[in-house]
Amino acid sequence: MERTDRQFFKHFDLWLFGATVLLSVIGILMIYSATACIDAQPLDWQSTAIKQLLYLTGGVASMFILTFVDYRLYAALRWPIWIVTVGLLGIVSAIGVITHGAQRWVDLPFFRFQPSELSKLLLVLVVAKFMSDHEEQMSQWRYLAASFAFVALPIALVYLQPDLGTSIILALTWGVMALAAGMRPRDVMIAAAVLLVAAYPIFTTLQPYQQERIQTFLNPEMDPLGSGYNVTQARIAIGSGGAQGLGFCSGTQSQLRFLRIRSTDFIFSVIGEELGFFGALFVMGLIAFILLRMIRVAGVARTTYGKLVVVGLVAVIFMQSFVNLGMNVGLMPVTGIPLPFVSAGGSSLITLLMGEGVVQSILIRHQRFDLTGASRRY
Numbered sequence: 001m002e003r004t005d006r007q008f009f010k011h012f013d014l015w016l017f018g019a020t021v022l023l024s025v026i027g028i029l030m031i032y033s034a035t036a037c038i039d040a041q042p043l044d045w046q047s048t049a050i051k052q053l054l055y056l057t058g059g060v061a062s063m064f065i066l067t068f069v070d071y072r073l074y075a076a077l078r079w080p081i082w083i084v085t086v087g088l089l090g091i092v093s094a095i096g097v098i099t100h101g102a103q104r105w106v107d108l109p110f111f112r113f114q115p116s117e118l119s120k121l122l123l124v125l126v127v128a129k130f131m132s133d134h135e136e137q138m139s140q141w142r143y144l145a146a147s148f149a150f151v152a153l154p155i156a157l158v159y160l161q162p163d164l165g166t167s168i169i170l171a172l173t174w175g176v177m178a179l180a181a182g183m184r185p186r187d188v189m190i191a192a193a194v195l196l197v198a199a200y201p202i203f204t205t206l207q208p209y210q211q212e213r214i215q216t217f218l219n220p221e222m223d224p225l226g227s228g229y230n231v232t233q234a235r236i237a238i239g240s241g242g243a244q245g246l247g248f249c250s251g252t253q254s255q256l257r258f259l260r261i262r263s264t265d266f267i268f269s270v271i272g273e274e275l276g277f278f279g280a281l282f283v284m285g286l287i288a289f290i291l292l293r294m295i296r297v298a299g300v301a302r303t304t305y306g307k308l309v310v311v312g313l314v315a316v317i318f319m320q321s322f323v324n325l326g327m328n329v330g331l332m333p334v335t336g337i338p339l340p341f342v343s344a345g346g347s348s349l350i351t352l353l354m355g356e357g358v359v360q361s362i363l364i365r366h367q368r369f370d371l372t373g374a375s376r377r378y
Helices: 014-035 048-068 072-076 078-095 115-133 141-159 164-181 185-204 208-218 229-240 267-300 304-328 346-364
Strands: 097-099 102-107 367-369 375-377
Touching: 014 048, 014 267, 014 346, 048 346, 072 078, 072 115, 072 304, 078 102, 078 115, 078 141, 115 141, 115 164, 115 304, 115 346, 141 164, 164 185, 164 304, 229 267, 229 304, 267 304, 267 346, 304 346
Parallel strands: none
Antiparallel strands: 097 102, 367 375
């Protein structure tokens, strides 16, 4: 290694790392509250909170490993990365575990792996390479279409699982990266118009439960005890928390199990109920702080590839946060999108921490060092 460890980590963003760990620890505490408090369950290796702690440990280790890896290596491996992404999604279609009518997971010896979560990171690495190679041509439709071709097949495979939420996140992430790479605002309007025209045909291909979720979003009172139940209870939980909350492990909606899917989709409702408005605001503030620190990295990245990778990862975290928070308060349809770093789930947490490792790799390589240890931008 051409730098000493001290020099290597001189530009490591401790604020970004600290905020991420703090947010993840809050998530673990709220997962414990949502899953174990009411029954006073002892913490063991099978408890959701302990599993999340192990995922956090593994994710942090993965983050530091990827921090040491030169991010430009992923650009050179774009085709193998793309093939692996498609292969993993294809394996899910062939042997994936079916849960609640969806085939999204593969059982591994230690945990249930969701390849669609990892595909968010891998596709950002692949698409960023094409866009950076054709930076001057990204305002042309031909190159926009070529860049979208990298995500088209993965989006189709994820959509067929079915996983509408993740497929939308992948498509929107591509869109944000295309804008950062030079897509013209006029082309954005054209693409939006095409999507608007295609909305109804796409709606007719959705699974019945997905159509029901969208209809419930448009009319929450349509089936308050059925499809609208989760959203109604989530809003009640958040409202009952008031300014300061009901206290840790003291929420009525969560502890008495009126609130369903409370450790994943609706973890923010548990936060709002037990930690109150100020606790929820603190969590949202941490997410915003993480995004701002990552945007800073995009600003100092020395290569277009690095900048686009960070932009893509910022888009993933922002849109997942926006959708999850929106569905908790009834402003977005329920799609099963986890709240980054907070919701229970190893695939999501580890992938996001791996993505942060790539961001840290980009940051610490935005300067080079001479033999005296002095640094300068290039």
